Amino acid sequence: xxxxxxxxxxxxxxxxxxxxxxxxxxxxxxxxxxxxxxxxxxxxxxxxxxxxxxxxxxxxxxxxxxxxxxxxxxxxxxxxxxxxxxxxxxxxxxxxxxxxxxxxxxxxxxxxxxxxxxxxxxxxxxxxxxxxxxxxxxxxxxxxxxxxxxxxxxxxxxxxxxxxxxxxxxxxxxxxxxxxxxxxxxxxxxxxxxxxxxxxxxxxxxxxxxxxxxxxxxxxxxxxxxxxxxxxxxxxxxxxxxxxxxxxxxxxxxxxxxxxxxxxxxxxxxxxxxxxxxxxxxxxxxxxxxxxxxxxxxxxxxxxxxxxxxxxxxxxxxxxxxxxxxxxxxxxxxxxxxxxxxxxxxxxxxxxxxxxxxxxxxxxxxxxxxxxxxxxxxxxxxxxxxxxxxxxxxxxxxxxxxxxxxxxxxxxxxxxxxxxxxxxxxxxxxxxxxxxxxxxxxxxxxxxxxxxxxxxxxxxxxxxxxxxxxxxxxxxxxxxxxxxxxxxxxxxxxxxxxxxxxxx
Amino acid sequence: xxxxxxxxxxxxxxxxxxxxxxxxxxxxxxxxxxxxxxxxxxxxxxxxxxxxxxxxxxxxxxxxxxxxxxxxxxxxxxxxxxxxxxxxxxxxxxxxxxxxxxxxxxxxxxxxxxxxxxxxxxxxxxxxxxxxxxxxxxxxxxxxxxxxxxxxxxxxxxxxxxxxxxxxxxxxxxxxxxxxxxxxxxxxxxxxxxxxxxxxxxxxxxxxxxxxxxxxxxxxxxxxxxxxxxxxxxxxxxxxxxxxxxxxxxxxxxxxxxxxxxxxxxxxxxxxxxxxxxxxxxxxxxxxxxxxxxxxxxxxxxxxxxxxxxxxxxxxxxxxxxxxxxxxxxxxx
Numbered sequence: 061x062x063x064x065x066x067x068x069x070x071x072x073x074x075x076x077x078x079x080x081x082x083x084x085x086x087x088x089x090x091x092x093x094x095x096x097x098x099x100x101x102x103x104x105x106x107x108x109x110x111x112x113x114x115x116x117x118x119x120x121x122x123x124x125x126x127x128x129x130x131x132x133x134x135x136x137x138x139x140x141x142x143x144x145x146x147x148x149x150x151x152x153x154x155x156x157x158x159x160x161x162x163x164x165x166x167x168x169x170x171x172x173x174x175x176x177x178x179x180x181x182x183x184x185x186x187x188x189x190x191x192x193x194x195x196x197x198x199x200x201x202x203x204x205x206x207x208x209x210x211x212x213x214x215x216x217x218x219x220x221x222x223x224x225x226x227x228x229x230x231x232x233x234x235x236x237x238x239x240x241x242x243x244x245x246x247x248x249x250x251x252x253x254x255x256x257x258x259x260x261x262x263x264x265x266x267x268x269x270x271x272x273x274x275x276x277x278x279x280x281x282x283x284x285x286x287x288x289x290x291x292x293x294x295x296x297x298x299x300x301x302x303x304x305x306x307x308x309x310x311x312x313x314x315x316x317x318x319x320x321x322x323x324x325x326x327x328x329x330x331x332x333x334x335x336x337x338x339x340x341x342x343x344x345x346x347x348x349x350x351x352x353x354x355x356x357x358x359x360x361x362x363x364x365x366x367x368x369x370x371x372x373x374x375x376x377x378x379x380x381x382x383x384x385x386x387x388x389x390x391x392x393x394x395x396x397x398x399x400x401x402x403x404x405x406x407x408x409x410x411x412x413x414x415x416x417x418x419x420x421x422x423x424x425x426x427x428x429x430x431x432x433x434x435x436x437x438x439x440x441x442x443x444x445x446x447x448x449x450x451x452x453x454x455x456x457x458x459x460x461x462x463x464x465x466x467x468x469x470x471x472x473x474x475x476x477x478x479x480x481x482x483x484x485x486x487x488x489x490x491x492x493x494x495x496x497x498x499x500x501x502x503x504x505x506x507x508x509x510x511x512x513x514x515x516x517x518x519x520x521x522x523x524x525x526x527x528x529x530x531x532x533x534x535x536x537x538x539x540x541x542x543x544x545x546x547x548x549x550x551x552x553x554x555x556x557x558x559x560x561x562x563x564x
Numbered sequence: 565x566x567x568x569x570x571x572x573x574x575x576x577x578x579x580x581x582x583x584x585x586x587x588x589x590x591x592x593x594x595x596x597x598x599x600x601x602x603x604x605x606x607x608x609x610x611x612x613x614x615x616x617x618x619x620x621x622x623x624x625x626x627x628x629x630x631x632x633x634x635x636x637x638x639x640x641x642x643x644x645x646x647x648x649x650x651x652x653x654x655x656x657x658x659x660x661x662x663x664x665x666x667x668x669x670x671x672x673x674x675x676x677x678x679x680x681x682x683x684x685x686x687x688x689x690x691x692x693x694x695x696x697x698x699x700x701x702x703x704x705x706x707x708x709x710x711x712x713x714x715x716x717x718x719x720x721x722x723x724x725x726x727x728x729x730x731x732x733x734x735x736x737x738x739x740x741x742x743x744x745x746x747x748x749x750x751x752x753x754x755x756x757x758x759x760x761x762x763x764x765x766x767x768x769x770x771x772x773x774x775x776x777x778x779x780x781x782x783x784x785x786x787x788x789x790x791x792x793x794x795x796x797x798x799x800x801x802x803x804x805x806x807x808x809x810x811x812x813x814x815x816x817x818x819x820x821x822x823x824x825x826x827x828x829x830x831x832x833x834x835x836x837x838x839x840x841x842x843x844x845x846x847x848x849x850x851x852x853x854x855x856x857x858x859x860x861x862x863x864x865x866x867x868x869x870x871x872x873x874x875x876x877x878x879x880x881x882x883x884x885x886x887x888x889x890x891x892x893x894x895x896x897x
Contacts, residue, residue, distance in 0.1 A: 138780045153778055155771035157839045158764070166768055167779030175760045 068257035144225035161186035161199035209240035318342030321511035327372030347526030395473035408458035442471035463494025590858035626794030634837030642708035644817035683795015687788030724810035770837025
């Protein structure tokens with residue numbers, strides 16, 4: 061807007077390295093008073109790191125931060141707040157049992173003598189801020205009773221207890237309905253009208269074009285360009301985001317496709333996802349691509365009996381089935397390699413063998429005792445089959461590398477003889493070399509006749525393992541691409557909700 | 565929003581509803597089953613009930629603030645006993661010989677200081693080591709109880725001071741001294757939790773520790789203060805009780821920690837912290853005492869009483885969980 065004024069916040073040549081990773085590589089970036097500057101990038105492009113540097117959570121290795129052209133060092137989030145830079149977290153950080161006012165002034169409650177809280181001042185000030193934000197609730201409302209959108213308002217209100225110069229929103233609409241979004245956008249416009257600079261991080265192209273004045277794109281930790289929103293379009297931004305001349309040759313040789321192994325129609329689960337329908341044949345890999353929170357994992361959890369669907373039908377081998385528990389799913393031949401290996405997939409202190417046989421240890425018995433021999437036989441079989449590198453079956457799983465840990469989880473489920481194997485984020489936290497190995501393994505499993513569903517947030521990954529790709533946006537299955545149709549542009553647009561029409 | 569407010573009120577009122585139910589039940593059942601002629605809701609009987617609620621009640625108030633803070637204190641029973649030993653024994657110490665009855669306030673202060681110091685030690689360990697309060701106070705429970713036994717072996721520590729007994733048995737304005745202490749502590753702690761910055765921060769820490777840290781609240785000192793408060797209250801409870809009885813056995817106060825926790829939980833304080841109220845804890849204490857007295861009144865023995873209280877506790881927590889379910893979308897376990 062006001063191009064002449066000096067930036068509210070400016071970063072210059074920020075470098076941030078973590079052991080083995082250069083998360084930010086000389087990023088320069090600024091936001092002017094009264095401007096919305098959108099920050100875009102794929103998962104892992106460095107957006108969160110940049111945001112944490114801005115908010116004083118991380119200290120940059122090189123480079124400098126300026127507030128109104130004055131060089132500052134932000135030691136911690138409070139320091140940053142005191143200097144006028146406030147971060148609105150994607151995951152809200154509120155005390156649910158306390159009132160809105162107490163949350164807004166958490167850690168800074170106004171005091172009277174004897175350490176008493178000055179409630180009059182507190183409610184007065186907090187009420188004023190909530191009124192400025194046009195909130196429908198009062199300062200005495202208990203935060204736990206508020207909707208997510210209103211909780212976010214409380215979080216935003218915290219930013220207004222100081223004279224904020226720049227406010228950073230991290231994916232603020234991730235859990236909001238469309239009506240709530242409109243309110244949020246009004247608040248943001250109101251802030252800019254007051255001369256606050258806004259950094260708006262989002263994946264959602266439509267929002268960015270509605271809201272922002274400028275768009276900056278990060279890729280692989282580097283700043284790839286800043287565009288004036290009015291003078292650009294979605295295609296240009298998409299290209300900047302993907303950028304790389306992909307050496308991802310989709311050399312997928314479709315195997316022999318068998319009969320439909322699992323088929324889903326009109327499956328819904330409350331607000332998490334709606335009216336999802338797809339089928340997977342034996343010998344095929346169906347990839348699910350979308351942003352975090354698009355409902356992909358929840359579908360997997362439903363198929364594995366962890367979440368009850370609110371509507372819809374699941375057919376396994378042509379038979380309509382009801383899956384009430386993971387036990388049901390396993391009996392039907394469905395296995396799930398979960399998203400978070402360490403929390404959901406493995407018992408880290410237990411041995412490789414014990415982890416591998418965990419779901420069926422009740423069957424591997426000799427009389428009343430667990431048969432070590434039978435367990436070791438299974439372990440040996442899948443160690444060889446999956447080329448798991450471990451010193452022996454006694455080794456605690458926690459001591460293995462990420463790639464080998466993942467193979468143990470995959471081996472565990474393969475040993476249950478599934479027909480359908482669901483793999484959620486197969487290579488999260490796994491180094492590059494092992495990644496391709498896991499990808500090859502997934503292709504190989506399809507060739508052997510398993511029906512495989514792969515959920516991933518990494519585009520190269522879905523592209524390199526899937527026969528077909530289902531694009532999810534905000535709980536909706538936007539489109540299923542066949543190998544012939546898919547392109548990076550169309551995928552990015554589908555998962556950003558472009559062409560989604562009005563989402564109810 | 566209206567619904568949620570109603571639900572909130574309903575929950576806070578639940579314990580009082582339960583107490584009314586108990587009163588009705590025991591009054592009616594007593595007509596048929598009681599061995600005595602007196603009515604259950606006799607004024608003297610109720611006054612006595614309040615007095616008998618005081619020892620565990622005063623401790624339970626402290627437990628409430630510690631649990632709201634997200635901690636727990638298992639050592640209160642041992643602190644109770646050790647403070648009692650200090651109270652009774654110090655009155656016979658040669659250095660205080662010349663004081664006459666002025667030894668009473670001195671001994672009281674000594675006992676209270678003992679409890680506060682032991683609580684401070686708990687709090688300091690929790691703060692500085694970061695070890696879970698459950699483990700720390702489990703250890704200090706054993707340790708402090710050990711100190712009690714080291715003091716006087718298996719022997720009871722006795723010293724009856726008649727001035728003190730008169731004080732403890734007095735009934736100013738109709739209520740017993742112990743009852744006054746219970747009511748006074750409830751009022752002070754209510755004020756502390758609801759009106760002071762320390763109290764509100766205690767809620768915030770128990771509710772969402774990360775949010776509290778992010779908001780620059782110093783978690784450790786707040787926790788330590790709360791452990792000092794419960795230590796002080798355990799000692800106060802002992803001082804009030806043993807002023808009257810004048811003799812403490814080294815095993816006195818055993819399991820008090822569990823009765824206190826039971827009362828707090830019945831009162832609706834969240835085990836994980838962040839929610840609770842001393843008024844409801846007061847209700848929880850009364851409810852337990854009513855059950856004990858009432859079941860005794862209709863002829864049940866102690867074992868039955870414990871069984872019933874245990875069952876009710878589990879039933880209450882089950883109900884609470886059902887009321888708090890997030891609905892069908894939640895993950896199955």
